[in-house]
Amino acid sequence: MTTCLGLESTAHTLSAGVVDDAGSILGVASDTYVPDEGGLHPLKTSIHHVDCFQSVVERALGQAGTALAGIDVVAFSQGPGLGPCLRVGASVARALATFLGVPIVGVNHCVAHVEIGRLACKVDDPLTLYVSGGNTIVSAFDCGRYQVFGETLDIALGNMLDAFAREAGLRHPGGPKVEALARQSVTYVDLPYTVKGMDLALSGLLTSAVNALPGHPIADVAFSLQETSFSMVAEVTERALAHTEKREVLLTGGVAANGRLQEMIRLVSEGHGATFHAVPRALAGDNGAMIAWTGMLQFKQSGGIPVEDTGIIPRWRLDQVPITWRS
Amino acid sequence: MEPSGSGARPAPLPPGEVLRVGAEAVLVKGEWLGGEALYKVRTRKAYRIPQIDDRIRAERTVTEARILASLLEAGLPVPGLLDVHLKDATIVMEFVHGARLKDVVGPLRGKLASIFSLVGAGVARMHGLNVVHGDLTTSNIIYESPLDSEEIAFRFVDFGLARHTASVEDKSVDVHLFKRVITSTHAGDYDHMFPPFMAGYEAHLEQQGRPGEFKKVERRLEQIETRGRYVEKSKRK
Numbered sequence: 099m100t101t102c103l104g105l106e107s108t109a110h111t112l113s114a115g116v117v118d119d120a121g122s123i124l125g126v127a128s129d130t131y132v133p134d135e136g137g138l139h140p141l142k143t144s145i146h147h148v149d150c151f152q153s154v155v156e157r158a159l160g161q162a163g164t165a166l167a168g169i170d171v172v173a174f175s176q177g178p179g180l181g182p183c184l185r186v187g188a189s190v191a192r193a194l195a196t197f198l199g200v201p202i203v204g205v206n207h208c209v210a211h212v213e214i215g216r217l218a219c220k221v222d223d224p225l226t227l228y229v230s231g232g233n234t235i236v237s238a239f240d241c242g243r244y245q246v247f248g249e250t251l252d253i254a255l256g257n258m259l260d261a262f263a264r265e266a267g268l269r270h271p272g273g274p275k276v277e278a279l280a281r282q283s284v285t286y287v288d289l290p291y292t293v294k295g296m297d298l299a300l301s302g303l304l305t306s307a308v309n310a311l312p313g314h315p316i317a318d319v320a321f322s323l324q325e326t327s328f329s330m331v332a333e334v335t336e337r338a339l340a341h342t343e344k345r346e347v348l349l350t351g352g353v354a355a356n357g358r359l360q361e362m363i364r365l366v367s368e369g370h371g372a373t374f375h376a377v378p379r380a381l382a383g384d385n386g387a388m389i390a391w392t393g394m395l396q397f398k399q400s401g402g403i404p405v406e407d408t409g410i411i412p413r414w415r416l417d418q419v420p421i422t423w424r425s
Numbered sequence: 426m427e428p429s430g431s432g433a434r435p436a437p438l439p440p441g442e443v444l445r446v447g448a449e450a451v452l453v454k455g456e457w458l459g460g461e462a463l464y465k466v467r468t469r470k471a472y473r474i475p476q477i478d479d480r481i482r483a484e485r486t487v488t489e490a491r492i493l494a495s496l497l498e499a500g501l502p503v504p505g506l507l508d509v510h511l512k513d514a515t516i517v518m519e520f521v522h523g524a525r526l527k528d529v530v531g532p533l534r535g536k537l538a539s540i541f542s543l544v545g546a547g548v549a550r551m552h553g554l555n556v557v558h559g560d561l562t563t564s565n566i567i568y569e570s571p572l573d574s575e576e577i578a579f580r581f582v583d584f585g586l587a588r589h590t591a592s593v594e595d596k597s598v599d600v601h602l603f604k605r606v607i608t609s610t611h612a613g614d615y616d617h618m619f620p621p622f623m624a625g626y627e628a629h630l631e632q633q634g635r636p637g638e639f640k641k642v643e644r645r646l647e648q649i650e651t652r653g654r655y656v657e658k659s660k661r662k
Contacts, residue, residue: 295602
């Protein structure tokens with residue numbers, strides 16, 4: 099049996115996971131940075147990661163019932179993400195791999211979200227809607243890549259919800275608070291709906307929602323913001339589903355935890371005869387297990403990479419990564 | 426509260442054969458004044474609340490009908506417009522016989538370059554009328570000629586996201602989206618699709634004595650591509 103330790107540090111979460119080559123998640127531990135005010139400051143977030151990585155790795159190993167010496171491969175999220183945060187995970191991974199004398203593998207964070215979803219939901223070839231604080235992407239496997247069929251042209255869905263919450267005086271992370279507020283209202287405030295082909299734009303919607311705040315109850319604006327933005331995301335998903343004719347739909351990323359979004363994407367899937375799968379909450383957000391599992395897939399296909407090639411890649415598109423373990 | 430539920434608001438469909446349940450609408454092959462016709466019904470979306478759904482469907486029906494009418498007038502290869510039922514968000518169109526270009530790429534492989542050059546010229550004409558399609562894909566081009574014939578005839582369909590606009594940005598986004606569809610869906614045939622498309626687009630504008638407009642679109646296209654998420658800084662302008 100081969101075990102892989104995965105380190106995730108693209109944004110606010112420092113996480114470690116341990117998986118084996120059969121796809122069992124043996125351990126996963128995380129520590130998420132919550133700013134006192136405002137959004138994520140990259141440098142402050144990275145300092146948080148430096149302070150907690152040791153205990154996070156130890157907790158993950160403890161859960162897995164293995165010592166550091168029992169790790170055969172070290173994987174880390176090489177990008178995309180915040181530079182200072184990525185650097186923490188990469189440094190820890192390099193140090194561990196060198197100390198242990200085991201191979202190191204750099205993983206694309208977005209690919210990892212798709213792969214852990216395929217593993218956790220037991221789906222083979224899904225159309226994936228990946229919605230988080232940093233990404234809003236509709237993708238599916240074709241010609242050896244996870245091709246991007248639709249994406250945000252400006253800000254990410256989770257980022258938009260967080261930024262709205264912040265403007266409304268709610269603390270980070272705002273997504274769950276906006277969801278709770280939205281559940282208290284059924285009154286729709288007109289907001290702009292911007293779908294361009296298979297892509298969408300969210301920044302104008304955010305501005306309009308923030309501008310609507312003084313004149314309307316916050317619950318009404320939260321409800322309208324969710325309904326409008328989720329409808330846009332659902333429509334883009336539906337367009338990609340009709341175009342690709344995939345039979346499975348996978349919803350993943352931090353925003354996948356939102357009950358209303360799940361309901362909408364389920365309706366889209368069922369409308370086209372596809373099965374709907376939401377990645378379980380613990381694995382939908384950023385976590386080390388997804389990095390470990392994707393690192394394992396890469397390692398089994400093409401082995402480790404030289405340490406010289408382990409530099410971080412803060413801008414690294416999902417569709418730039420050859421998916422060598424699928425055909 | 427229950428914001429959704431398609432069961433409560435069933436879509437009224439005209440009599441006829443349901444041809445395709447698309448992302449945006451249901452296509453029904455029905456009858457109109459004794460002849461065959463295509464009914465495009467923007468069905469209610471169960472996932473959208475009625476306040477959003479009714480607004481979007483009505484807006485798009487009106488826009489699509491107006492744009493179809495203006496393109497027909499200019500002689501572009503699009504389906505004829507027969508009737509509009511606003512209440513049911515339905516447009517009645519001429520029935521076009523053929524196959525989605527997406528589905529016949531294989532058999533047409535020998536003449537893809539000629540086809541895409543004509544598609545490029547057609548899009549340039551459309552853009553010259555200040556109309557952007559908004560959803561240019563190989564599914565939205567119906568190939569009409571027999572596959573083994575020398576003749577090349579096709580129609581642009583589905584103007585559901587089309588808009589009147591004079592902006593270079595909007596036209597370039599149109600081209601960008603088409604390029605994206607080609608790279609994601611027809612990666613292996615890219616060389617026989619996108620470069621000829623651009624050549625056809627350019628040739629049309631040159632004929633019209635407006636080569637500068639091609640340069641503008643071409644330059645903006647580069648900008649749009651480097652604007653995407655996670656594009657290397659070195660490629661940014």
